[in-house]
Amino acid sequence: MRKILYLFIICVHFSCSHAQTFDGSWKGEVEVSGQKLFLIFNLEKDSNNNWNGTFESPMQTSQKFLINQIRTKQDSIWIDVKNIGLVYAGFLDRDKDVMKGVMKQGGFESAMVLVRSENEQSGLSRKQDVFPPYHYIEEEVSFKNIKGNAILTGTLTYPKNGGAFPAVVLVNGSGQQNRDSEVFGHRPFKVLADHLSKNGFAVLRYDDRGIGGSKGEVNLATTTDFASDANAAVDFLRQRKIVQSNKIGIIGHSEGA
Numbered sequence: 001m002r003k004i005l006y007l008f009i010i011c012v013h014f015s016c017s018h019a020q021t022f023d024g025s026w027k028g029e030v031e032v033s034g035q036k037l038f039l040i041f042n043l044e045k046d047s048n049n050n051w052n053g054t055f056e057s058p059m060q061t062s063q064k065f066l067i068n069q070i071r072t073k074q075d076s077i078w079i080d081v082k083n084i085g086l087v088y089a090g091f092l093d094r095d096k097d098v099m100k101g102v103m104k105q106g107g108f109e110s111a112m113v114l115v116r117s118e119n120e121q122s123g124l125s126r127k128q129d130v131f132p133p134y135h136y137i138e139e140e141v142s143f144k145n146i147k148g149n150a151i152l153t154g155t156l157t158y159p160k161n162g163g164a165f166p167a168v169v170l171v172n173g174s175g176q177q178n179r180d181s182e183v184f185g186h187r188p189f190k191v192l193a194d195h196l197s198k199n200g201f202a203v204l205r206y207d208d209r210g211i212g213g214s215k216g217e218v219n220l221a222t223t224t225d226f227a228s229d230a231n232a233a234v235d236f237l238r239q240r241k242i243v244q245s246n247k248i249g250i251i252g253h254s255e256g257a
Helices: 002-019 188-198 223-238
Strands: 024-032 035-045 051-056 064-066 069-073 076-081 086-092 098-105 108-117 137-145 150-158 165-171 202-206 243-252
Touching (some): 024 098, 086 108, 137 223, 150 188, 150 223, 165 223, 223 243
Parallel strands (some): 165 202, 165 243
Antiparallel strands (some): 024 108, 035 051, 069 076, 098 108, 137 150
């Protein structure tokens, strides 16, 4: 009788474990060059029984990357994020909402444990972040770089009263970055634009090619091409009535400088 009861408990245990799914938001950490990165996989099965999902590295960028392929077999999963060359292979823990596996990206490889979360919010916040309501005008803009065959999207901020104002263009360094120059959860360009616009400046910051709504050649682009994007930003500001066309400066970091 005890053997029968024991076998029954084992069967219930395994049937319950297989009832678990990979649906949900999975969060984990991986160490890269001594820096711990917080990563998120958002997985969902649609009505046609197909898997969809996004990948996030909120300490590096606010952008969500589309997961191109998700394969599952019983308690195992394989995830491919082709846009950034990242692959995760793991298995679902039988007792907890935990996945154990390995993440690979280029020549980098590391073990990584993922824990199921109730929502997609990363919870990352920095003390120097700025949030609405703003004490200035914030406007979504886009402009063309005809010479470089690119379209750039960004944010223009300027004081509510008066004008025209002296203006500043903020230029990112090497690598694709968004308009806030966001990295490791910090948004220095957003903080800088906030300070300058509170103190009488119009400020234009824009997404690099291939980020956000900005479009243009990235892989073959040179420093000269990116400089022409900055020139296009200056030309755009010269056409705005709220800007003093003879008082436009540029602030950049790294390659942007």
